[in-house]
Amino acid sequence: MQRGCDFLGSEVAILCGAMSWVSERHLVSAISNAGGFGLIACGAMTPELLDAEIAATKALTQKPFGVNLITMHPQLMELIAVCARHGVTHIVLAGGLPPAGSLDAIKGAGAKLICFAPALSLAKKLIRSGVDALVIEGMEAGGHIGPVSTSVLAQEMLPEIAEQLPVFVAGGIGRGEAIAAYLEMGAAGVQLGTRFACASESIAHPNFKKAFFRASARDAIASVQIDPRLPVIPVRALKNAGTELFTAKQREVANSLDEGSIAMAEAQLQIEHYWAGALRRAVIDGDVENGSLMAGQSVGMVKSEEPVGAIIAELVAQADAALSRRD
Ligand SMILES: Cc1cc2nc3c(=O)[nH]c(=O)nc-3n(C[C@H](O)[C@H](O)[C@H](O)COP(=O)(O)O)c2cc1C
Secondary structure, three states, X not given: OHHHHHHXXXXXXXXXXXXXXXXXXXXXXXXXXXXXXEEEEOOOOOHHHHHHHHHHHHHHOOOOOEEEEEOOOOOHHHHHHHHHHHOOOEEEEEOOOOOOOHHHHHHHOOOEEEEEOOOHHHHHHHHHHOOOEEEEEOOOOOEEOOOOOHXXXXXXXXXXXXXXXXXXXXXXXXXXXXXXXXXHOOOOEEEEOHHHHOOOOOOOOHHHHHHHHHOOHHHEEEOOOOOOOOOOOOEEEEOOHHHHHHHHHHHHHHHHHHHOOOOHHHHHHHHHHHHXXXXXXXXXXXXXXXXXXXXXXXXXXXOOOOOHHHHHHHHHHHHHHHHHHHO
């Protein structure tokens, strides 16, 4: 993990992936204080809200942490400027390739840029454009997902790119043995979300946490696209009434497309706003029936509320034991 630790400035190269509404000051600072690397999920926050969240996180930890920004945010450049003012050391851009100017703005501010690489060709393009590290995330993950599993992405991509820059593997990681395996394949570290979402320090509603503790891997299912004209990025979440509500939402947006009352870009934005609202309903309000319970397949390994420090210690001990067995 040394390479990943050197890159992040953390004690262990375990990132807690940004989770909208969940990854705020408390969880982020707890992760970084425990030796991992926390990421604030900016999501749809305004620059003012992000400014306050970064300041509050800094008040809770002296350790490094990063900020995850969504590429389609209309005020992306202002958000980057807020991070620059705070001297944020690492920025993750999620949701697509870095829009024009964003890469230069981030690197110009002295921050390290981490991007998601959904395929080898895109990874090579991102490396050429100057990103500092990559996350490869498989479809086992919670939240928005691609079509390929983590194990296949790791085999296809790590041998080709892991020597060129630090690569962090995400999606479906629940135990340290899996971390050890990806490190052996050349990963610099890993990113987990689902395992940390219900930590004691997470502000997620008790109902949200209870739903995680009860769920097994097969309950975390990917959303289905109902209209071929409306490409929606699948989202993995626990099945509930909200799953059906999303089908209804897609029909409503597809009808608006048919009537010509909205354009495709607006249609996709409406879908993304839907998810942000639905996740808030579950995480903050505790409405686990109608809200979105975004969760990865590793949810079956989340059994009880534990402090972040205990989760990290357990993962590291398991990885360590696995690697020593191979010596
Ligand atoms: C509840 C939840 C919300 C998430 N929200 C975001 C987000 O806002 N932005 C993002 O880039 N990734 C998001 N993710 C993905 C995580 O950052 C992380 O990459 C993923 O959870 C890793 O896979 P795992 O769930 O199998 O551990 C979310 C995941 C979960 C479980």
